[in-house]
Amino acid sequence: MKNLPPENRNPLKIPQTVLHLGLAEVAQGARGAGVPVVEVDFVPPCGGDPRRMALLDELSRPALAARIEEANQQALKRLLTAQPHLVGIGRAREVVPGMRDDLFLHAGPPISWERMSGPLRGAVMGGLLLEGRAKDPQEAARLAAAGAVRFEPCHAHQAVGPMAGLVTPSMPVWILEDRGPNGADGRPRRAFCTLNEGLGKVLRYGAFSSEVIERLRFMAETLAPTLQAALEARGPIDLKTLFAQALQMGDEGHNRNRAGTSLLFRELAPALARTARDGETAARVLEFIHKNDHFFLNLTMPMAKLLLMATEGIPLASCVSIMARNGTDFGIQLSALPGRWFVGPAQVVRGLYFPGFSEKDANPDIGDSAITETAGFGGFAMAAAPAIVQFVGGTPEDALNTTRRMAGITLGANPSFAIPSLGFSGAPTLIDLRKVIELGRLPTINTGIAHREPGVGQVGAGLVTPPWECFHQAFEAFVAHAREA
Amino acid sequence: MPERILIHRAQYHDSAYLMRLSRRLAQSEGISEAVVVMATEMNRALLASVGFRSAELDSARPLDLVVALRGKDLAALERAGAECERLLSQDDRPAASGAAARPASLREALREHPQAELVSVAVPGEYAGHVARQAIEAGRHVFLFSNNVPLEQEIALKREARARDLLLMGPDCGTAILGGVGLGFANRVRRGPVGLVGASGTGLQEVSSLLHQLGSGVSHAIGTGSRDLSAEVGAMMTEAGLRLLAADPDTRVIGLIAKHPAQEVAERLHRLLAGFGKPVVVRFLGQPARSSSAGVKYADSLEEAACLAARLSGAPRDRLEDAASSGAESPVEPEASAPGRLVGLFGGGSLASEAALTLRSRGLPVEEPGEPLLPGQPLPGAAHLVVDCGEEFYTRGKPHPMVDQTVRCELIRRLGADPAVGVLLFDLVLGDGAHPDPAPELAQALEAARAARGRRPLRVFASVTGTELDPQDANRQRGVLERAGARCFPSAWRAAVGAADELLGVRGKDA
Numbered sequence: 004m005k006n007l008p009p010e011n012r013n014p015l016k017i018p019q020t021v022l023h024l025g026l027a028e029v030a031q032g033a034r035g036a037g038v039p040v041v042e043v044d045f046v047p048p049c050g051g052d053p054r055r056m057a058l059l060d061e062l063s064r065p066a067l068a069a070r071i072e073e074a075n076q077q078a079l080k081r082l083l084t085a086q087p088h089l090v091g092i093g094r095a096r097e098v099v100p101g102m103r104d105d106l107f108l109h110a111g112p113p114i115s116w117e118r119m120s121g122p123l124r125g126a127v128m129g130g131l132l133l134e135g136r137a138k139d140p141q142e143a144a145r146l147a148a149a150g151a152v153r154f155e156p157c158h159a160h161q162a163v164g165p166m167a168g169l170v171t172p173s174m175p176v177w178i179l180e181d182r183g184p185n186g187a188d189g190r191p192r193r194a195f196c197t198l199n200e201g202l203g204k205v206l207r208y209g210a211f212s213s214e215v216i217e218r219l220r221f222m223a224e225t226l227a228p229t230l231q232a233a234l235e236a237r238g239p240i241d242l243k244t245l246f247a248q249a250l251q252m253g254d255e256g257h258n259r260n261r262a263g264t265s266l267l268f269r270e271l272a273p274a275l276a277r278t279a280r281d282g283e284t285a286a287r288v289l290e291f292i293h294k295n296d297h298f299f300l301n302l303t304m305p306m307a308k309l310l311l312m313a314t315e316g317i318p319l320a321s322c323v324s325i326m327a328r329n330g331t332d333f334g335i336q337l338s339a340l341p342g343r344w345f346v347g348p349a350q351v352v353r354g355l356y357f358p359g360f361s362e363k364d365a366n367p368d369i370g371d372s373a374i375t376e377t378a379g380f381g382g383f384a385m386a387a388a389p390a391i392v393q394f395v396g397g398t399p400e401d402a403l404n405t406t407r408r409m410a411g412i413t414l415g416a417n418p419s420f421a422i423p424s425l426g427f428s429g430a431p432t433l434i435d436l437r438k439v440i441e442l443g444r445l446p447t448i449n450t451g452i453a454h455r456e457p458g459v460g461q462v463g464a465g466l467v468t469p470p471w472e473c474f475h476q477a478f479e480a481f482v483a484h485a486r487e488a
Numbered sequence: 489m490p491e492r493i494l495i496h497r498a499q500y501h502d503s504a505y506l507m508r509l510s511r512r513l514a515q516s517e518g519i520s521e522a523v524v525v526m527a528t529e530m531n532r533a534l535l536a537s538v539g540f541r542s543a544e545l546d547s548a549r550p551l552d553l554v555v556a557l558r559g560k561d562l563a564a565l566e567r568a569g570a571e572c573e574r575l576l577s578q579d580d581r582p583a584a585s586g587a588a589a590r591p592a593s594l595r596e597a598l599r600e601h602p603q604a605e606l607v608s609v610a611v612p613g614e615y616a617g618h619v620a621r622q623a624i625e626a627g628r629h630v631f632l633f634s635n636n637v638p639l640e641q642e643i644a645l646k647r648e649a650r651a652r653d654l655l656l657m658g659p660d661c662g663t664a665i666l667g668g669v670g671l672g673f674a675n676r677v678r679r680g681p682v683g684l685v686g687a688s689g690t691g692l693q694e695v696s697s698l699l700h701q702l703g704s705g706v707s708h709a710i711g712t713g714s715r716d717l718s719a720e721v722g723a724m725m726t727e728a729g730l731r732l733l734a735a736d737p738d739t740r741v742i743g744l745i746a747k748h749p750a751q752e753v754a755e756r757l758h759r760l761l762a763g764f765g766k767p768v769v770v771r772f773l774g775q776p777a778r779s780s781s782a783g784v785k786y787a788d789s790l791e792e793a794a795c796l797a798a799r800l801s802g803a804p805r806d807r808l809e810d811a812a813s814s815g816a817e818s819p820v821e822p823e824a825s826a827p828g829r830l831v832g833l834f835g836g837g838s839l840a841s842e843a844a845l846t847l848r849s850r851g852l853p854v855e856e857p858g859e860p861l862l863p864g865q866p867l868p869g870a871a872h873l874v875v876d877c878g879e880e881f882y883t884r885g886k887p888h889p890m891v892d893q894t895v896r897c898e899l900i901r902r903l904g905a906d907p908a909v910g911v912l913l914f915d916l917v918l919g920d921g922a923h924p925d926p927a928p929e930l931a932q933a934l935e936a937a938r939a940a941r942g943r944r945p946l947r948v949f950a951s952v953t954g955t956e957l958d959p960q961d962a963n964r965q966r967g968v969l970e971r972a973g974a975r976c977f978p979s980a981w982r983a984a985v986g987a988a989d990e991l992l993g994v995r996g997k998d999a
Contacts, residue, residue: 014606014655016667019604020603021607022597022601024594029608032671033671036668041591046500047551048615050549051550051614056615059618060618411593
């Protein structure tokens with residue numbers, strides 16, 4: 004915050020502008036005298052909690068506040084200068100760091116089989132069938148309960164996955180690289196994500212029937228090698244530029260990916276036609292992409308992950324680097340404290356349900372896809388996606404307001420992701436923990452809703468927020484960390 | 489009587505809005521009590537004190553909204569509950585309609601309006617300090633209207649402000665005038681050569697209005713908050729304000745108004761004031777004047793302070809017109825020997841204490857009751873009574889009597905009708921922020937009191953603090969009171985003197 008220019012510092016003169024909070028009558032005199040009075044919205048800071056107000060005041064002491072400000076500017080700069088590119092496809096076992104034969108990755112913070120929700124259990128069972136470790140679902144459940152495989156979060160392996168987010172060793176994964184100036188040890192950072200299966204009965208919603216497993220086999224045996232050959236021929240795709248266009252075509256990169264999927268299709272089609280084994284293979288692959296409006300989601304997610312990895316490890320940055328859910332817990336991480344989860348109960352999504360389903364069928368919030376909001380799009384860029392507003396229950400005006408409200412809890416705007424309906428201002432980017440606590444305003448996340456039983460699939464879509472517990476714990480930890488830093 | 493307590497989780501509204509809402513619900517048919525408040529600790533205690541208790545209420549958090557209703561039957565409660573829902577859902581304050589243009593937080597506002605040098609804060613006291621700190625850390629002056637800010641927080645904030653050469657006016661700062669622009673409850677007065685610093689809102693209003701009436705005017709009036717001159721706060725902002733006025737080219741005479749300063753603070757201020765080289769007038773309320781020296785004149789009343797400052801600034805007049813308007817005073821029957829007890833009902837706290845001091849200085853016994861005067865109970869003691877209707881036990885859950893006169897009018901009706909009472913004394917403080925047209929309500933209450941008394945006379949003495957430039961127009965307000973039979977005086981001190989003369993049987997001195 005800049006100080007006032009010296010000529011403005013003497014209070015004994017007509018004020019140029021008065022900022023007023025609270026009872027309107029108190030500013031009546033200034034208004035009557037023709038002085039511009041800006042009414043500022045007031046909500047009790049920190050939800051009225053005296054302890055957190057005191058901690059926030061501690062962070063606001065000028066010397067510390069200046070250091071936090073500097074760290075945050077660095078974080079924002081690193082995010083803005085990252086250049087995520089799609090560079091190829093590989094098998095998880097071979098390309099994902101730390102991947103092992105007996106390891107399954109899942110969405111959200113760490114969780115045991117005992118505490119897993121229906122859709123995540125269903126996905127694990129499907130994974131065991133896919134890997135050929137179980138003959139039938141009963142055996143799969145028995146093996147999972149007996150600890151035949153270990154479970155770790157995707158985020159612990161530079162990966163992300165929508166909904167259940169299951170990654171098994173044989174699955175093909177997109178490989179993204181940050182070609183910007185932020186590489187670690189001279190090597191570019193990488194992020195990984197599985198390929199999107201489409202809608203209906205799919206593993207990520209906990210379905211494990213034979214059609215699900217067969218589709219996954221097709222993806223590993225046909226889709227992935229064909230795409231890989233096309234990508235090799237075409238060369239890396241600059242995802243940030245591609246997504247910037249999609250945003251101006253009505254995507255927000257989380258619940259709507261129709262434009263992004265179409266743009267990707269255009270990028271890949273010629274090379275694919277040239278490199279596919281035969282015409283029928285090319286047609287089947289292009290058809291698979293064409294039929295799945297969410298195909299591009301599995302690229303916006305690792306793109307977001309790469310953007311946020313660039314902010315990790317800046318000691319006093321007060322921004323959030325991960326928001327993720329496993330269907331039971333919601334977890335966040337901070338740029339300042341990489342690797343440390345702050346966890347609370349996953350919430351029920353408020354939204355619209357497909358015919359025949361209602362809130363009682365819904366599983367609590369699940370998936371790593373909230374990484375899109377964490378990186379400054381998805382729900383944060385709702386204003387760019389009027390087409391989906393009704394789906395998540397609202398008006399175009401609500402969409403504008405959501406983006407404006409999120410601007411109040413973020414560090415800055417991302418000029419690469421310009422929103423037409425807001426005068427091409429950049430999407431609000433990097434959630435500032437301090438602002439969330441002070442304003443009592445949680446991030447808004449756009450999301451799909453999974454059925455609580457394994458194997459049923461998606462039952463609706465809507466809006467959700469993280470539980471306060473994550474942010475309260477993270478805030479305490481950040482203050483403790485800042486005292487020592 | 490059946491009651492109902494409804495809790496709306498996490499739904500914040502400001503107290504002014506909730507007061508309007510409470511009042512509307514209380515007027516619903518069959519409803520005897522309606523309280524709509526945020527579930528702060530204080531408000532929950534308030535609810536308990538009026539008999540609203542529930543386990544859910546005990547677990548409510550400060551951001552939860554509580555609707556507590558009591559009525560004649562369940563149907564009435566049902567109706568009022570539904571009405572409340574309806575009003576809450578169509579909240580039509582400017583906040584809602586202009587949402588896009590309204591900054592959502594002070595930080596945002598500071599970013600969008602870097603030229604704004606002043607932040608005015610009138611939010612609940614438990615949050616006010618936090619907001620004020622943000623403003624000070626951003627290098628802004630602060631007008632802090634809120635009260636109930638903890639003393640330690642006030643001291644810390646004032647230290648921080650002093651270190652940055654900033655003014656922190658408040659907490660509990662009722663009035664300020666900067667460059668002619670009023671903040672809080674301020675009267676519209678001519679600009680002129682007298683600069684004021686004050687720890688008393690109504691004291692500043694009285695002196696600035698009187699300076700205007702004397703043909704002088706005010707350069708700036710700096711409020712400091714009621715506790716600034718305590719030993720703990722050590723007059724940090726009083727001193728800062730005085731130094732600013734000493735250096736201000738528009739200010740030729742300095743006035744200081746405060747109640748009950750700590751002795752060591754008074755001494756230190758005297759030394760500071762004596763070194764300014766500008767004439768200084770001081771009024772320490774509730775205390776007789778100390779002897780003047782070295783260009784520092786101590787006045788015996790707010791009126792005297794205003795007159796001294798007017799004289800020192802070369803104003804056209806240095807005395808108020810002698811006579812009170814005699815108005816349409818009800819004729820005083822000569823056979824009415826003893827006028828009865830005096831009851832003073834004040835909106836301005838400083839004006840109440842000045843009236844009490846004035847009456848006592850004339851040898852009259854005066855009590856200032858420490859608890860509310862309740863209906864159906866005899867008046868306490870035998871002495872004359874001076875009541876500050878701004879005391880917390882009258883205002884709890886209600887706006888200040890300068891804004892909402894319900895309590896005061898009820899007291900005028902009830903005590904004015906009491907045969908033991910013969911003299912009523914009250915003030916009327918006008919200006920921005922105050923009630924838009926207060927005199928007719930007071931006049932109605934007087935009329936009701938008179939009607940209830942039958943032929944027994946009631947002498948009424950009143951003062952109007954304000955100017956003809958105020959939104960309420962002091963002349964018009966005075967006219968309304970006079971037609972209702974009140975003798976109106978140009979200052980609160982003079983009204984108290986008039987009432988004292990009446991009680992002591994001093995006649996024809998100023999009439």
